Amino acid sequence: MRRPSWAILGSVLVLFLFLAEEGRASSFNVSPLKIVLSGKTSSALLEITNQSPDALRLQLSVSAWDQRSTGEILLSPTDEVILFPPLVSIEPGEKRKIRLGAVTPRGVTEKTYRIVLEELPPAKSHEAEGGVIHVLTRMTIPVFLEPTKKVVSGEIADLTLRNGTASFAVKNTGNAHFSPQRIELIGAGASGQPIAKHDIDGWYVLAGSTRAYDIRLSTEECRNLKSLTVEAQSEAGPLKAQLDVNVGDCGP
DSSP states (O other): OOOOHHHHHHHHHHHHHHHHTOEEEOOEEEEOSOEEEOSSOOEEEEEEEEOSSSOEEEEEEEEEEEEOTTOOEEEEEOSSEEEEOSEEEEOTTOEEEEEEEEOSOOOSSOEEEEEEEEEOOOSSOOTTTTTOEEEOOEEEEEEEEOOSSOOOOEEEEEEEEETTEEEEEEEEOSSSOBOOSEEEEEEEOTTSOEEEEEEEOOOOBOTTOEEEEEEEOOHHHHHTOOEEEEEEEOTTOOEEEEEEOOGGGGOO
């Protein structure tokens, strides 16, 4: 079937726009990717290397960092940590060092922040170069101000199974963050044989925070379950919780 001329023209136009609006992104390296401040080291250096062929312009700031139970990052203004310089221009292949320092005393609970790096538009626009669009990068780097006496501890709590969905929470019961490196949800049958296994990516759990998880089990996995176990490895040590499964937990 012959395609209408307007459809062919539309396809050519879409292809043209796709090629004309090809994105260009800067490439730069940041080190370290995590900063820990303490009583002995209340300041640190962040090194940025421009690996792109164009000059790199960055704006830097520090925000207080909290999190929701979903793991979502919450940032708010702070003057407890300062950095210098807040604006940098880095030529191709060059490195710049940013100095960071805490101006607030340590407390009973660890304080958490994030350095926000925002790329600024290039001084020379690339829009005229064949319609190339410059893709600006934004990233954040975690900063931890250790407590006066560090205690890392946690637990897995509130393990339930309702209508085929397993729910549990990783709770930070200490005064400093930890990061579960591996979280496993294991379902076993009557004889203890594994029926279901789900590997879950862990992330930072800040002091006093809770990270909640919901894992949907298939009908096939759920119907023969007799127990559920959640295990995690972290700086807080091995964490574990177990649940006996009832017939009605998988739903109707």
